Amino acid sequence: MLLSDLHSACFEEDERWNEDAFSGLFATPGIMAWVIVVGEDPAGLLMLRQSADEAEILTLGVHPRYRRKNLAAQLLVAGCAALRARDVTTLFLEVSVRNDAAKALYLKHGFILCGRRKAYYPDGSDASVLSYDLTSVTR
Ligand SMILES: CC(C)(COP(=O)(O)OP(=O)(O)OC[C@H]1O[C@@H](n2cnc3c(N)ncnc32)[C@H](O)[C@@H]1OP(=O)(O)O)[C@@H](O)C(=O)NCCC(=O)NCCS
Structure with a gap:
């Protein structure tokens, strides 16, 4: 599975989520996920969970090969824009x-x-x- 493979590349062994972990999360309400691609390579992922007007970052990782290229920052910007569009006010x-x-x-x-x-x-x-605070800034 793309997400579990990418997560394994981004995180240390004791922090990795397998396919079942992702499937379990996608079966729960409020889950949103993004994968950022470089060329044809999945290079980073962001997963959020929204609950009413609050949301939390469940995971954010960038493949070691693609770090310090602003990819995590771009994922955060995309995630925050999606949350604002859903009237979420705070991200934890x-x-x-x-x-x-x-x-x-x-x-x-x-x-x-x-x-x-x-x-x-x-x-x-x-x-x-x-x-x-998603209401005070536009990043
Ligand atoms: C943390 C992580 C997601 C950052 O991803 P990234 O794509 O390399 O980050 P970006 O290139 O978007 O960095 C944006 C800014 O964050 C800061 N930053 C990112 N990595 C940094 C590092 N290793 N040391 C210091 N500052 C860092 C810098 O301010 C950077 O801006 P700059 O490069 O202009 O100085 C990545 O290192 C990673 O996947 N780590 C392992 C998984 C993890 O710990 N995830 C977070 C769990 S909460």
Whole structure:
């Protein structure tokens, strides 16, 4: 499956989602997903879940070969535009406090820190909870 193969290329072994995980998510309400393609290569993915006027980022990853080419930023812009069109006001996500690349990406996009979940990840690391106000900016 394209999404699980791409996810496996983007994430470490203990964070990978298999085909069943994706199928299970697509069977639940409010799921939206994008794949960004370079040439003919699936290069990155973004998956969101909307619930009323809030949404969360379920996963965002870019294949190592295509990193630092603004692909994740483009996926975020596309996702935010789709959420605004559905009158969603706030986008949330959890990111490991150890994930400097992702934290830098989200802070640059305009997310702000709004909480912390202790020992949230299998490796014992905490998660930062970030939020993004979709009503105040147009990115
Ligand atoms: C985090 C991730 C999605 C970023 O994807 P990307 O396509 O390389 O990011 P972009 O090129 O769009 O980066 C946009 C900005 O984010 C920041 N950024 C991205 N990667 C960074 C890194 N490794 N170090 C520091 N800043 C980084 C920079 O500000 C960058 O702008 P710049 O390149 O002009 O300096 C990618 O590294 C990835 O897939 N990591 C593994 C999976 C993961 O951790 N996903 C996030 C889970 S919450």
